[in-house]
Each structure stands twice: as C-alpha cells, then as structure tokens.
Amino acid sequence: MKIQNITDLIGNTPLLKVNDKIEYYAKLEGNNLFGSVKDRAARYLIESAYKDGIIKNDTVIIESSSGNFGIALAGMCKIKGNPFICVVDPNITEINRKIIELLGAQIVIATKSDENGNYVLDRIQIVKDYISKHKNVYWTNQYQNRYVWKAYFSLGEELCNEMEEINYVFVAVSTCGTLAGTSRKIKEHFPNCRIIAVDIAGSQIFEKSNRQKHISGIGTGFVPQNLQHAKYDDFIIIDESDAISECRNLLLKGIMVGASSGAVAYAIQNYGGYSEDLQTKKIVRLFPDRGERYLDTIYNKEWCNKVGIDIGLL
Numbered sequence: 404m405k406i407q408n409i410t411d412l413i414g415n416t417p418l419l420k421v422n423d424k425i426e427y428y429a430k431l432e433g434n435n436l437f438g439s440v441k442d443r444a445a446r447y448l449i450e451s452a453y454k455d456g457i458i459k460n461d462t463v464i465i466e467s468s469s470g471n472f473g474i475a476l477a478g479m480c481k482i483k484g485n486p487f488i489c490v491v492d493p494n495i496t497e498i499n500r501k502i503i504e505l506l507g508a509q510i511v512i513a514t515k516s517d518e519n520g521n522y523v524l525d526r527i528q529i530v531k532d533y534i535s536k537h538k539n540v541y542w543t544n545q546y547q548n549r550y551v552w553k554a555y556f557s558l559g560e561e562l563c564n565e566m567e568e569i570n571y572v573f574v575a576v577s578t579c580g581t582l583a584g585t586s587r588k589i590k591e592h593f594p595n596c597r598i599i600a601v602d603i604a605g606s607q608i609f610e611k612s613n614r615q616k617h618i619s620g621i622g623t624g625f626v627p628q629n630l631q632h633a634k635y636d637d638f639i640i641i642d643e644s645d646a647i648s649e650c651r652n653l654l655l656k657g658i659m660v661g662a663s664s665g666a667v668a669y670a671i672q673n674y675g676g677y678s679e680d681l682q683t684k685k686i687v688r689l690f691p692d693r694g695e696r697y698l699d700t701i702y703n704k705e706w707c708n709k710v711g712i713d714i715g716l717l
C-alpha cells in the first residue's frame with residue numbers, strides 16, 4: 404500500500420471478525436496514525452479550521468485532554484506546524500505525557516478536582532483563562548465543537564460500506580463525538596439498526612453517580628453537548644472491574660486493547676436488550692485504541708490494587 408500523504412494514515416481501519424459467545428465485528432481504530440479513533444477528530448477538525456479560515460500556521464491550538472485526543476492533536480499540530488498547549492490531569496499516565504511532549508506540545512497540569520475526583524472542570528477553566536489573556540488562540544473544544552462529531556461520519560460510512568447489514572452497534576462514550584457522528588451515518592443507511600452507548604460506572608453522562616471513576620478514555624464528569632446530536636437507542640453502564648477483566652479475555656485471543664474496548668466487549672456479551680434470534684444478527688463495535696497506552700494502569704496489578712479494582716489474578 405503506497406501512501407502519498409502522512410494524514411492518509413488516518414481512517415480506513417480494518418474490521419475484524421471476533422468469535423466469542425456472541426460473534427461481532429470490531430473496527431480496529433488503534434491502527435490510525437497516532438493510535439486511536441481520536442485521530443479522525445483531530446485531522447478533520449484541524450483541516451476544516453484551516454479551510455474555513457479559522458486558524459493559520461501561527462495560531463496556538465489549545466485543548467483539555469489527558470489522553471488520545473491530546474496525542475492526536477499534538478500529532479496533527481506537529482504535521483501542520485502549529486504550537487499546541489495540552490491541559491492535562493495530574494494523573495495523566497507517564498506514557499501519554501511522554502508521547503504528547505515528544506510530539507512537541509506544551510503541557511499544563513490542572514490541580515483542582517471535583518467531589519468525584521474529576522479534573523475536567525478545572526482543565527476547562529484553565530483553557531478559558533488562557534484564551535481570555537491571549538490572541539490568535541483556537542480552543543478545539545472536543546466537548547462542543549461541531550467539527551468533532553462530524554469527523555466521525557467517516558467511521559460510520561466505512562462501516563456501512565464494509566457491512567451488508569448492521570443490526571446492533573456498541574459505542575463507548577466520553578465526549579459522545581464518536582457516538583454522534585457514527586450513529587447518524589449508520590441510521591441513514593440502516594434505520595432499524597439499534598445503537599447502544601456504553602459508559603463506565605462513575606461517569607455522569609447517563610445517570611448521576613457518586614462512584615469514583617479511575618479508567619481513562621471512557622466516561623466523563625458531565626453531560627457533553629455532543630450527546631444532543633447522537634441517535635442512540637439505549638445505553639449500558641459497565642463496572643470498571645468487568646471492563647478490565649474483559650481486556651484480559653481479549654488478550655487470550657491475541658487482542659490487546661484499551662479499557663473502553665473491554666467495556667464494550669463486556670457490554671456485547673451481557674446486554675439484556677437483544678430482542679431477536681442473535682445467530683442471524685450482525686453486531687459491530689469499535690476498539691477505540693490499543694493496549695500499550697495502559698501498561699501502567701489497567702494492565703498493571705499494583706495500579707488495579709491501588710485504585711481498588713478487583714480483577715483477580717493477572
């Protein structure tokens with residue numbers, strides 16, 4: 404496969420058939436250039452903002468993200484030559500921090516958490532303070548930017564081209580951008596397909612919770628605006644220990660993925676809302692990223708013990 408442009412390494416990811424108790428197809432989004440589904444959002448957003456004259460080469464890009472979106476934006480800004488400030492949690496993993504820094508971003512660390520241990524509100528305040536004091540800054544704002552959820556039309560279109568029929572799609576949620584963009588495209592092609600959002604215990608998207616969330620990538624501390632654009636039929640909330648145990652099960656098949664992939668795999672096997680004979684149904688899900696970024700967390704026994712997640716023996 405000859406590639407002319409480095410950003411063409413974003414999108415057109417493989418679709419893998421996974422044999423489990425309930426068989427499904429998984430879109431391997433970890434195969435994107437910077438390693439996750441968020442590469443689609445970063446590419447679409449930066450390219451669209453250039454095209455629409457919102458940013459230029461010297462515009463400072465700023466975003467609040469400790470994870471895949473920060474990495475994806477750092478990569479896109481490196482390619483385009485824009486300075487990038489990434490506002491992160493103090494508990495950002497060493498691996499993510501190193502990748503973001505190596506890609507040339509400046510890191511600013513939030514310090515104030517809410518009662519559930521979420522730093523997202525402080526991170527957003529830091530971004531707003533920076534914008535109020537500087538000119539020629541663009542906040543990509545993944546929780547509200549219409550470019551973000553439209554970026555995932557490409558994912559929905561790829562799935563619709565790859566599958567003759569889709570009956571169920573399971574999507575992990577955080578900013579709800581993937582859910583919004585993917586669900587809208589899929590419903591255009593397959594209106595009867597049921598879209599199931601998968602969240603993690605401790606997240607506040609679908610219900611108020613006083614549990615603390617430790618896993619990154621999935622869930623968030625409020626209801627993101629992107630959810631308004633999503634066409635979903637149901638949601639399911641998975642315990643962190645079940646998500647991590649499922650990652651270990653996937654390892655037995657040679658698949659090493661992040662925690663949200665484990666959550667979605669668990670959701671597929673345990674969803675109570677299937678209405679028909681499953682043998683004939685086509686189920687699709689996304690693996691948002693690969694497992695290497697989680698070596699210090701969900702694949703680390705001490706980390707699991709420290710945060711009180713009981714996943715049995717490694």
Ligand SMILES: Cc1ncc(COP(=O)(O)O)c(C=O)c1O
Nearest residue numbers: 575577578579581620621663691
């Ligand atoms: C690793 C990872 N990337 C991306 C996503 C999708 O997130 P969003 O809802 O922000 O599009 C998730 C969701 O759980 C995730 O876990």
